[in-house]
Amino acid sequence: MSYFKIGQVVEAKVHQLDFALERIFLSLKEIMPDPLIEALESVVGDGNSFDGNLEATQAESEWVEVESLIKELQKIEGVQTVSKGRFFLSPGLAPTFQVYMASMFENQYKLLARAGNKVQEVIVKSSLDKEEMKSMILMCANRVE
Numbered sequence: 001m002s003y004f005k006i007g008q009v010v011e012a013k014v015h016q017l018d019f020a021l022e023r024i025f026l027s028l029k030e031i032m033p034d035p036l037i038e039a040l041e042s043v044v045g046d047g048n049s050f051d052g053n054l055e056a057t058q059a060e061s062e063w064v065e066v067e068s069l070i071k072e073l074q075k076i077e078g079v080q081t082v083s084k085g086r087f088f089l090s091p092g093l094a095p096t097f098q099v100y101m102a103s104m105f106e107n108q109y110k111l112l113a114r115a116g117n118k119v120q121e122v123i124v125k126s127s128l129d130k131e132e133m134k135s136m137i138l139m140c141a142n143r144v145e
Contacts, residue, residue, distance in 0.1 A: 059087045059120070065097045065144050066113050066120045072140035078128045079136075085110065085121030093117055099141040101134060109133055 004010060012026035066084070073082045097115040099122075104110070111122040126133060 057087060057089055059118070063113075063118065063120060065115060066122065068144045069099065069113055069140055070122065072143050073122075073124055073136070076126075076128075076136050076140070078126050078132070080107075080125040080127070081123075082125075083123050085123050087121070088119040089117050090114070090119050091117070097141070097144060099137050101130075101137060104130060104133075111137060 014024060015027050016025040017023075018025070070082045070084070073079055093116055094114045097113070100112045100114070102110040102112045102121070107125055107127060109124045109126060111124060113120045113122055124133070128136060
């Protein structure tokens with residue numbers, strides 16, 4: 001949730017006008033770029049652009065490396081929960097299993113696990129700071145078989 005100050009200028013999309021109640025319903029979410037898309041674009045690179053059209057899909061089968069990564073992350077002291085988010089098929093190919101930190105917000109980190117053309121969002125709630133989390137991600141990714 002975002003909080004704003006009175007008089008603060010923000011960009012928003014008008015969703016609905018309610019003349020009876022004299023209200024305007026706004027959306028900030030549609031204006032602000034999706035940090036996951038930005039992270040995917042920086043990770044995939046090679047001139048590929050998702051243009052915000054990247055669609056979440058269903059994984060066809062269990063992804064063993066992601067399951068192993070989740071189990072490793074759950075063992076870390078300071079990690080409260082680990083869960084899977086959205087799954088995507090990307091236009092770029094990753095030759096090996098890779099894990100990236102996509103974004104963070106108040107003790108919640110979004111990671112991207114990637115191999116081939118598959119990308120799995122992994123959400124980690126943790127009391128670790130950003131640098132500690134980066135170290136733990138690297139350690140856990142190296143343990144993934």
